[in-house]
Amino acid sequence: MKVGYKLAAESFGPGELIRQAVRAERAGFDFVEMSDHFHPWLDNQGHSPFTWTVLGAIAVKTERIGLVTGVTCPTVRYHPAIIAQAAATLALVCDGRFTLGVGSGERLNEHVVGPGFAGSVRVRHEMLREALEIIRSLWRGGYRSYEGKHLRLEDARVFDLPEEPPLIPVAAGGAASARIAAEHGDGLFATEPKPELVRHYREAGGSGPCYAEVPMAWAADEHTAAKAVLETSRWAVTGWKVMSELPDPANFDAATATVREEDILAQFACGPDPARYVEAAQRYVDAGFDHLVMQNAGPDPDGFIDFYERELDHRIRALEPS
Numbered sequence: 001m002k003v004g005y006k007l008a009a010e011s012f013g014p015g016e017l018i019r020q021a022v023r024a025e026r027a028g029f030d031f032v033e034m035s036d037h038f039h040p041w042l043d044n045q046g047h048s049p050f051t052w053t054v055l056g057a058i059a060v061k062t063e064r065i066g067l068v069t070g071v072t073c074p075t076v077r078y079h080p081a082i083i084a085q086a087a088a089t090l091a092l093v094c095d096g097r098f099t100l101g102v103g104s105g106e107r108l109n110e111h112v113v114g115p116g117f118a119g120s121v122r123v124r125h126e127m128l129r130e131a132l133e134i135i136r137s138l139w140r141g142g143y144r145s146y147e148g149k150h151l152r153l154e155d156a157r158v159f160d161l162p163e164e165p166p167l168i169p170v171a172a173g174g175a176a177s178a179r180i181a182a183e184h185g186d187g188l189f190a191t192e193p194k195p196e197l198v199r200h201y202r203e204a205g206g207s208g209p210c211y212a213e214v215p216m217a218w219a220a221d222e223h224t225a226a227k228a229v230l231e232t233s234r235w236a237v238t239g240w241k242v243m244s245e246l247p248d249p250a251n252f253d254a255a256t257a258t259v260r261e262e263d264i265l266a267q268f269a270c271g272p273d274p275a276r277y278v279e280a281a282q283r284y285v286d287a288g289f290d291h292l293v294m295q296n297a298g299p300d301p302d303g304f305i306d307f308y309e310r311e312l313d314h315r316i317r318a319l320e321p322s
Helices: 014-027 051-061 080-094 121-139 177-183 195-203 222-232 232-240 249-255 261-267 274-287 301-317
Strands: 002-006 030-036 066-069 145-147 152-158 169-173 186-189 210-216 291-296
Touching: 002 014, 014 030, 014 222, 014 301, 030 051, 051 066, 051 080, 051 301, 080 121, 080 152, 080 186, 080 222, 121 145, 121 152, 121 177, 145 177, 169 177, 177 186, 177 195, 186 195, 195 274, 210 222, 210 274, 222 261, 232 249, 232 261, 274 301
Parallel strands: 002 030, 002 291, 030 066, 169 186, 186 210, 210 291
Antiparallel strands: 145 152
């Protein structure tokens, strides 16, 4: 079991994210995971720094902790050649501690550039397959060209390559994307405790690590924790089909106007009781995930890290499938 800490790039500026990553390393987390967004989910979150700059700074301020993108879309806002170069450079800077989590993206972040965001999930999956083929090709060294249905590459070479390329877990929300993770990736990435996702991945030949984000919110009392989630992270209860389609924070604000505190409590482990958090993590372990990301949406990140170090680390690492 590996346990990670989610850096909430939509809620904190770059300096604070770097500080939290250093604190997470001291607390014993195995890795930090950071989303790769252009926009926050809601305007009142107030942040969305450039992920690759922040991770580079974290790399030089830490010694042991792994770095993971959770996740990067290498098809629209970025060309896969740029991600191949960025990931190779970061792997060198952090001495091989980097893992490139990828996915087919959200309209929220990808529509901001000229070509826009494909309306069809099938097309997005085709693009992701091509992007992974391009990244793998460039990581083999030498000049490479590629002529795909959606993406092209012409006489490109990444000159600075690590001895071992980063692992690439692929985000999945269903059987088709789990198959892409098995056929083109090195692991699985998910946000829901669905055992069928891991099953689809394994049945398609996937044998790598399975990452999942566990929603939680620490505060000294349950109401304060749930209120913080309601204010800044209520988008998380909408589900992936909504989260991937809405184009900007104003739409997420409107779409979540009717979310109630009880809806938050049904999905997030909230408050000071360690048993709630262990129970939430157990659902993901039972579903087959072995890399759990603690995604704290509470109002006090330092309080959560202290709570994790004191009350949760040994309990969560000891979990086994029921």
